[in-house]
Amino acid sequence: MPLIVPELSLVLLVGASGSGKSTFAARHFRPTQVLSSDHYRGVVSDDETDQSASADAFEALEFLARKRLERGLCTVVDATNTDPQYRKRWVSLAKAFHVLPVAIVLDVEPSIAIERNASRADRDFGGHVVRRQSRDLRRSLGHLRTEGFRYVHVLRGEDAVQDAEISFQRSWSDRRDDTGPFDIIGDIHGCFLELCELLDELGYAIGHEGERFVVTPPAGRRALFLGDLVDRGPASHRVLRLVMDMVEDGAALCIPGNHEAKLLRWLNGKNVKPSHGLQETIDQLSGEDQAFRDRVATFVDGLVSHLVLDGGRLVVAHAGMRRDLQGRASGRVREFALYGETTGETDEFGLPVRYPWARDYDGQAVVVYGHTPVPTAEWVNRTICIDTGCVFGGELTALRWPERDLVSVPAHQVWCEPKRPLHDTPTVPEPGPLDGVPHAGDVLGGRSVETRFGKVIPIRPENAGAALEALARFAVDPRWLVHLPPTMSPVETSQRPDLLEHPDEAFAYLRANGVRTAVCQEKHMGSRALVIVGRDEAAVAARFGFEPAEIPTGGIVLTRRGRRFFADEAVEAALLGRLRTALESSGTWERLATDWVLLDAELMPWSAKARSLLETQYAPVGTAARGSLSAAMDALRAASARQEGLSELLARTGERLDAVQAYTSAWRRYCWEVDGLAGVRLAPFHVLASEGAVHDGQGHAWHLEVLDRVADADPELLVRTERRWVDLHDETSVAAATGWWTELTERGGEGMVVKPTDFTTWRGRRLVQPALKVRGREYLRIIYGPEYTLPENLERLRSRGVGRKRSLAEREFLLGLESLHRFVERRPLRAVHAPVFALLALESEPVDPRL
């Protein structure tokens, strides 16, 4: 008989020193699963036999066991474990992590153990130690079950130890290999008619064979019942028969609800108060024979409290399941699955106040549950309650998985008066007291952010430190930080003699990545700005979690690092007001069916934000350069009149002076006076998000078209982003776009941004760069220095690698989208904050800032 060991368990080997535990462990478990007290005694003290190190070794062992159990990994403790005090600590640790404690006892003759120890140089303790341990062990044998071990295997004698085989048993709830598809059905409560109608709606054909139901699901699909099949409603017995027949035929899966649990107690003859609708079920079952009632008892008894399905992507439980309990086994897990978490209080209707676990849910798996009737099924942090109160006159609802479509049929009547009016139940839980505060544990100390794009993006601890300081000291309220703009890579370096960047390389890159059409957008030389604006203060306050009084401007303008763009609140208010009007008159609110919007834009002039850079760097460098070079020119001219050998220096100094003049003209173009809002211009180019939607599924044609209409509504403030569409395989089209760039940059424009026409384009597992900047020759003087165009300088500047920058741009782009999606999905602030934080942390990676 093999020894049954659950896959997720804490296994204690129990046996005297020398009983062969380590050999046993090595034979049946992987080395990483085994935590040996001897080994860790050695690790903490350099001496495996140093008994004074036992307490420290135990602490180390316990620490590691915690880490493993937290991750849901089977862990074996190889220590004598003959002392009940130590076993007690392990059992409580197993319970804390909701894994099953297992004891495997190696009960060998003390003489054999003593002999073994004698043959080992490092075990010089006397036989009395082994004899004492054996005595302790024998005395313990009878108590192991009561100590809390769920499986106890005693191997008596050396032969039994040698012959033992272990059979690892998957946990009952682990159905990850079952990928569905499923039609998950919420609380039925005896509403047989509605159930049949819903199954019909879902495409299930219900037939009969005598008393038996024979249900044919649509090809490949199965129903999945979330429990609470019975009580309150008109035909619980018929619902039971249908569900049991479907499960038996493999047409359905079922998990239990609290009402089944109570029914089972009644069926087992326990003294149960027939309240909460149980009486109706009892009455309906009285018409059935004993065999049917036995069948129900066996069926309910065999149900597993919750299931983890579809590769771990889906968890179903009647009352939901916290992340740390998913796939685990303990009384607590079962209780949570059936009843959820209650605070111990009751509300004004006498109903238990439930702890809103879904509001804090931060797991990866989708949790589908029922139990608490809600007016409509709504997603909250990847969880959804689909009990829409059919028995109370609501609807019976199914969720199709993996499609995530909701299918409902209305109740024929109110079968049972609810204690609390159905429409009174909030679907989206009220914000909790600690909402609105991000969590350090989500972002510090080497965390990763998992994105929905199949990429896990690590945050290096040192970068996290920099981001924390930046956010804590300078950023706006984290409730506003639902996105930050990602960095953008330039094109690869041009090999043309007088240029560093040229559109050719952008087009070549996109073609090489299988992109057929691109858009070239004018790059406005200003400062990046994110604008959040609501149709009115109340709308944006409600969506972003503020009190209206907290946000008098009804929105915000952010810099690319998440700071407030305008020091002067009046200017922000004025800009948002004008934008709000433009969104109104262009019909954009209706068009997007929203009352708030997040725009990605460039705000001009550059001098509005960059004044201190201009004062300390750009302007004085030009002044100093002109001053010293023009004085040098005068002197060189005078000297040339009387000295030989200066012509080369004279010519070069002339070139340098010209370059310096050009540099000054370059930055002066991006400066003009503003007075309040007068002179400020905003050029939006992405409609990032609005209510219920991240617009990353829309191509740039859509974004620009929406924004053109907005811009045209207020041409004084708003600027259209000019663009050219390029067919990358049409030479004429490419040449036209290139000509446009030349014209723009010769006029002194910064350049253009080349993007695939789709918002996101994948090539296999890699993201195609969503945007490449192609900057003009004159503009680049601001980046590479006034004299960069001198041939000897340009030649050296060509050696620049864009690889790191592109990898960074990819990661930041995905993080930016991830945070937006999380926000739109109404996930809690901490979940939205983590990708934003990671994005900012990436900004402190060492990448050439001139790229």
Next chain:
Amino acid sequence: MFLTLTTTRAPATDLGWLLHKHPDHVRSVSLTFGRAHVFWPEAGEDRATVAMLVEVDPIGLVRGRHAADDGPLAAYVNDRPYVTSSFLSVALGQVFRSAVKGDCQRPELLGEPWPLRVELHVVRAKGGEGLIGRLFEPLGYEVDAVRLPRDEVVELGESALYRVTLSATTTVSLLLRHLLVLLPVLDDEKHYWVGQDEVDKLLDRGEGWLASHPEQQLVTERYLKHRRSLARAALERLAEGTEAEEEADEAADAPSTPERALEKPLKLNDVRMARVVELLRQPGVARVVDLGCGEGKLLRRLAGLSQLTEVVGVDASSRALEVAERRLERTPGREKVRLLTGSVTYRDDRLDGFDAAAAVEVIEHLEPHGVRAFTQAVLGGARPRLLVVTTPNAEYNVRFPDLPAGAFRHADHRFEWTRAQFAAWATDAAERWGYDVSFEDVGEVDPEVGAPTQLAVFRCR
């Protein structure tokens, strides 16, 4: 960068002898950072001008430097190739090495004071026009400095750039030595690492004039790139035996902030710390967390308390934590102290369950939303049994003679509260999160405006 040197002593072409540069020839010299060119725009009997143009390689300046280095050399757009700086000083020293040393094939010219005029095209003077005068006038120069605007077209105000003409009757060798020392001092951004031999160089070039220069201290400090130990050594040698006083360790580490300077007469910080420590030292308090510990002033006091078994300091600034780490090195009780990177505006379960916490002069550095987050994260999340919060009393600011009306005590303060404002916040926070709160004055109480610091003690109900 560019300068000219003119003399009107006849025959003026004798300048070529002193400089070892023939007035009819152009000379070019390679330097590690570029090239220097010497030429003569005029070389007549009555008047001769020698010019030096230094071409600094702008790409070479940036390439190969560490990315984290954000000094003036890190950017391609920088003034180094154009303003008089240590680059020019190095070039002068190399190109006119013999002239500086005072070698000449016609030794009779050497000791002779000549009328000389130096034109420095674009000097960046950290310290302004006044400093140019204070540096050169005591040496007998007539100084003419014209300040340049930041830009001639865009209205951006005045720059720190000057066109400077220095005139004096002096020897060429001495004038060169003055420039070698004082040009980098004006600019105050030396481009190279400064070590012990720089002290020797300074004393050598300063021989005969620096010891009596009224700005000797500033010259020494800037020339030695503010390395205090070097500057002290140099000043000692200049003073020839008079002992410079040892400065306290702490003062040497950090330049005092305006806040500290303001409050110094009161020694307010010490009073505040002492009171906070006293409040934290209550029976049953064994584990304490210092929220926003900064450079660890409170931590050092707490580490020594035997009743404490664990002291945690948390701060968002990794630089501050590094300093704290260093300062704690020799503190008794160091092993009890843990430093954590974190922010008081983030919910942080590492800070849960402490007996006591302190936030000394922290909240005024937070934006209003940060104060809200602090309240939630600390009183709502970490929930220490005891919390001590201190913050400036804004009403008291009128008692600081040097503080302009309406200004804050520190540049990073986002607000300073009156007693009523502080009480309103604390009472509301305590009510919301189940604490009792009481208030105290810290520092001498002024009958009209109260004490300089206000303090609240929160006790978990």
